[in-house]
Amino acid sequence: MAPSHSDKPEATSTHAVVPNVKNETILIGMRDGVTGAFRLVPRTEASVSVFDSNFLIGDGIWEGIRAVKGRLQFARDHLNRLFQSAKAMYMDLGLSKGDLLGLIHDTLDANSMNDEPHVHIRLVVSRGLKSTPYQNPHVNIGLPLIVIIPEIKAVAAESKNRGLRLATTWVRRGPPDVKDEQWNHISKATDVQACIHANTMNVDEALMLDLRGFVKTCNSVNFFIVRGDEVWAPTKDNQMQGITRQKTIDVCRANGITVRELDFSLTEVYGADEAFCTGTFPSQIHVTEVDGRKIGDGKRGIVTEKIQQLYAELVKKDVERSRAEILAELEAPRDLRRLLAKL
Numbered sequence: 001m002a003p004s005h006s007d008k009p010e011a012t013s014t015h016a017v018v019p020n021v022k023n024e025t026i027l028i029g030m031r032d033g034v035t036g037a038f039r040l041v042p043r044t045e046a047s048v049s050v051f052d053s054n055f056l057i058g059d060g061i062w063e064g065i066r067a068v069k070g071r072l073q074f075a076r077d078h079l080n081r082l083f084q085s086a087k088a089m090y091m092d093l094g095l096s097k098g099d100l101l102g103l104i105h106d107t108l109d110a111n112s113m114n115d116e117p118h119v120h121i122r123l124v125v126s127r128g129l130k131s132t133p134y135q136n137p138h139v140n141i142g143l144p145l146i147v148i149i150p151e152i153k154a155v156a157a158e159s160k161n162r163g164l165r166l167a168t169t170w171v172r173r174g175p176p177d178v179k180d181e182q183w184n185h186i187s188k189a190t191d192v193q194a195c196i197h198a199n200t201m202n203v204d205e206a207l208m209l210d211l212r213g214f215v216k217t218c219n220s221v222n223f224f225i226v227r228g229d230e231v232w233a234p235t236k237d238n239q240m241q242g243i244t245r246q247k248t249i250d251v252c253r254a255n256g257i258t259v260r261e262l263d264f265s266l267t268e269v270y271g272a273d274e275a276f277c278t279g280t281f282p283s284q285i286h287v288t289e290v291d292g293r294k295i296g297d298g299k300r301g302i303v304t305e306k307i308q309q310l311y312a313e314l315v316k317k318d319v320e321r322s323r324a325e326i327l328a329e330l331e332a333p334r335d336l337r338r339l340l341a342k343l
Contacts, residue, residue: 014205014221014282016159018118020152029107029148033094033128034141038103040110052145053127057135060126060144060186061085064280065104067121067150068319070114073280075101076330077243082123085183086144091127094143098331105323107148118154120281123147124186155282163288163300164277166218168266169197169206173216173238181239194219205277207269207290210238214263218277221285224248225295226274226303231259244278244311251310257303266291274301283315284308 027040053059063082066073079097086093093100104121113119126145127137171194173181179190198206198219205218216234217223222245225232231252233245252259269275275287275295284307286300 013159014164014218014277014279014285016156018154018156020154023151023153026150027107027110028150029103029110029146031095031103031146033126033143033145036094036143038106040107046147048126048145048147049129051130051133053130053140054124054145054186055126056130056133058185058187059089059135059137060124061089061091061184062125062186063121063123063184065121065123066280067104067108067113067119068117068315070105070108070116071319071321071323072101072104072121072326073315073319074243074247075326077246078123079330081184081241081243082125085185086125088180088183089127089185090137091125091144093125093146096331098327100146101327101330103146104148107150111150113150113152116152118152119150120153122149122151124149126186153281160282160285163286164204166205166207166287166290167198167201167203168291169194169201169208169219171197171206171208171219173208173210175211175238182241184240191219209266212263213265215266215269221277221279221282223287224276224278225264225269225272226276226301227268227272229258229303231257231303231307232264232268232272233259233261235261235263242278242280244280244283247314248278248284248307248311251314252307255310257307269295272296274304276304276307283311 026043028043028046029038030041030046031038048055061082063078065078079100083097108114124147127140128144129141131139131141171190194206194208205221207218207223208216210216217239222242223234233249249259269290270293273296276284277287278284284304286304287295288298289295
């Protein structure tokens, strides 16, 4: 029998949402890798073959992207990360970043989501159809399968206002020569095990360490602490290169808030003045306790609150641009003017 946790508050989630019935009838965008055809398929009819690479061996990549009134939030960063993962996995998507952005726009338009302020898109790429169950890509047929799943998902205010309780898990973040955490890979077994451990500990997320015992990340979100007037972020090795993580660092530095990327221990977490997590879905959400230790006064701190405000302003500025402007940024060549001026 499972132990009772009746004396503790019920765990919520970094991804708790406000339910929306419109999600029951969404159309899902699917680019078939064999025929090259793009279709919009009702949710109840969307399916993949049992010979699909994702189904057989978990061979694929993905992105979670927010869209605000038909505009992709930080589109260039997300699609650059997807294509980097594809290149690392030796996977030719068979289309350009601009083409893929167009398919996402087509899916949003077909779902009449251009007035929706809270759309979350799960963009999934499978290596595609196999002729037989086997890991070698040589038995794959055609190009990768691309699936675009848009849902209306507003963050549940209660969860964000309450904050997160974390506990340290036995599951460690591995080095890049085992499984590079920079791949946004379908194979999330490490994070799933940490998530299950969090469930059994009746907390919201599992805090994960690296193989040396330094604090690294949570099972689905990145982790920060605040000590004094400084924001501390674990070094980028051994963790997913979170876009919200980097935008949080950027917006802090642009507004005079000192950010240090360094190794730190659980002792320094327990003694922190504030802590918060970041992710595409929740943006920033404060941490109230770690391993039963209250962080600061157990409430959202003034630095975290200021960062939330600054980040919201950055998002607003990004998604107020037209689709044409977002596409132009995505397809623009590298800007080497500053470098060339120094040379």
